[in-house]
Amino acid sequence: MEIEAIDATTGYAGFFADDQRAIKRGAKRDGFVYEGEPVTDGFEAIRQAGEALLVDVELADGTVGRGDCAAVQYSGAGGRDPLFRAEEYAPVVTGPVADALRGRDARRFLENAEAIERLRIDGEKLHTAIRYGVSQALLSAAARAEGTTRTDVLADALETEPASDPIPVFGQSGDDRYANAEKMIVKGVPVLPHGLINSAEKLGPDGGGLLEYVAWLAERALELGSEGYEPRFHVDVYGTIGDLFGRPYDRAEVVDYFYAIEEAAAPFSIQIEGPMDAGSREAQIEAMVELRDGLRDAGVDVPIVADEWCNTLADVQAFVDAGAADLVQVKTPDLGGIHRSGRAVRYCEGTNTEAYLGGTCNETATSARACAHVALATDAAQTLAKPGMGFDEGYMLVENEMRRTIARRERAAERTSTDAETGAESDSESGEVSADD
Template sequence: MQIKDILLAPGNGAFFYDDQDAIRSGAIQDGFIYVGAPKTPGFTVVRVPASSLSVGLVLADDKVVWGDMMSVQYSGAGGRDPLFDIKEISDLTSQVVVPRLLDVDASLYLDACAKVFEPFQHERLPLALEYGVSQALLRAAAHLRRMTMAEIICSEFDLPLPTHSVPIYCQSGDAREINVDKMILKAVDVLPHGLINSRQKFGTDGQTFMEFVRWVSMRTRELGHPGYQPVLHFDVYGWIGQEIGLAPQSIADFICKVAESVPGFTLNIEFPADFGSTQAQIENYAEIVSILDARGSNARIVVDERCNTLGDIRLFAEAKAAHLVQIKTPDVGSIADTARAVLICKANKVGAYVGGSCTETDLSAQASVHVSVATQADMMLAKPGMGVDEGFSIVGNEQNRLLAILNRRATENVGRKARCVTNAE
């Protein structure tokens, strides 16, 4: 078999794990930390430095390929897996996953993933573990078959080689104004996220939020080059529902009001409300989407919380319970399932946004780029970290390098076909 040994290396995620429940309940921000008692199981404080675990596959030719495991920023919230525990994940990897990895054909990507990720004691393996190992397996298949990771995805899912770039979405973190300026100067496709995760940031009846939205549109006109027209995307962490109420009509009315304040822009509103369960989220989001569509609004609903796994994504897509589904890569698990999720969204004519988390690493971000481009997702997150420059550079440069390789492949194929025709004549 091509895998002859496994390496594990502890690492750092690019941001922090945060207790969303505690923050939503009013934990006070003091500098960079949050003051107050944690509420989500596994958290000892509200904000915890993000950890990661790298898994390296030593191949028969001594090439080592890596993947990174980690959780998302708001671990344990909205039905997600609990806070990442390096020791627990490391032990499970060594005892259960390593023997399976040593017994698969790493050149057959989907087959290898299926065998390695079989349930253990009738339970699915932790999603963070699936995520990291599936990245390493994707790199192994690419190395063994002398392809890019994107080409492996295209081959395994019978997709044409892509020729177009995928729009990149940057997130601001709390340094909103400075990072918005950076995004505009760098002509980011989708911006700014905004981190509207508290009553203070949302404001009474959403006034503070609306003022920020108008400021972003104004700043875009001031600093952007002529013709620059980004999509405006704001994550409100359920605060429309918290402040305005959970009636779909009221939420839709508020979103329409925000959209009307920035004419000429497409407006994405992520996680407008939390209805308490996946089924309730689907039913109410579908109603909000229907209201916005009937009005011809330029606003779009993006689902995040309570849409975690591939099964969840299928339910939301089939119910048209969002205009755009965030495929939060560590929550989906195997990166092969991220590819499947994009294809499910496309089949149901729902937008596919390959997201993830600021807590990820350079390796997981690069692997996500290959899946996003191969499946031609509607947009992808600039990650890792909560700054603009680093994530935009990692994701943007990887995409450009990949497209350069794929364009060369396409040129070679055209030349090969031309030679075949000439020889036949």
């Protein structure tokens, strides 16, 4: 089934793009937006509407595969690609990208996605958002051409055995960290609440704000959770703990603070994302190894999660090889092609590091559903509820996509089994011997 055309339409992402550097420097909130001037290149305001580029891959029979180009909320920070402007990049998709794909066999997903990874314009790689969205559309087109699920197409490409149960979903609360956390507890979300502790004010002058919040989480989980509910807490602190304490991170003061976090979360487990932002990949790895060693030596059971400076497939591999984290976030829009996110998850297999298939609130329903198939195909440790910061919508999208896909695969397996049994009975009645006998 040949690819006949590639179309691109500008649209909206599920949240906003924020200038993280300006926020960490103390930009004050003014209602929903921020006061002051942006400091990161490409931003016209500290907070501005998220953009998406909606990609359609049209096949010869008229069917269409869809994908959405989108970038992370904190674009341009921590070594990431710059702010994504959909109108600016639309001609790239309808021009060079379309030229590279037109006439190709849609069933050859991996070959087609890799062709886009190799494509250069003026010697430069395509923006990660373009590679991300176009690869989603190629995945959708391949599944339609093959008459199968996107999970199965990815599993074949990555040589994996898909998960038979939904991957644990990680809910993100946004700034409404209390009400949304309660929603998660009532719905029995397995990993929660993200918390968005992205400023010194939220962490508290001595870290006490975080400790109070974690203790509140544990209390509400016990009060509101159903019988047997054992969530895993996961809080993203955006480097603020590192800003508070500084190096060395294996000293008693820091380790004791993490022990206090563990105690506040009891009887539940907790993991901390982005404990520091050291300014480069090498420095971040060194700092996280130092912290992880200190926690392990002291017997403090608070896993740490890599996010800042862990953007590309090569970055994920470097963090895993160094043993710098208990989990690495595979931040899907930052890796480019969606198959590369799958490879990043697979790289964690057989190591002491688990893979958290993440992403950003600033994606779309289309990209969120595509990532649900990556999670299933690779059996990731956890996956993010996205897009948006309202929690309910993103959780519904990701959880339901996984459940629907698992049910479809189970029905297909049952039909195959029934057909095989019927064929064997028919062969027996006709006196023929089946190939399985």
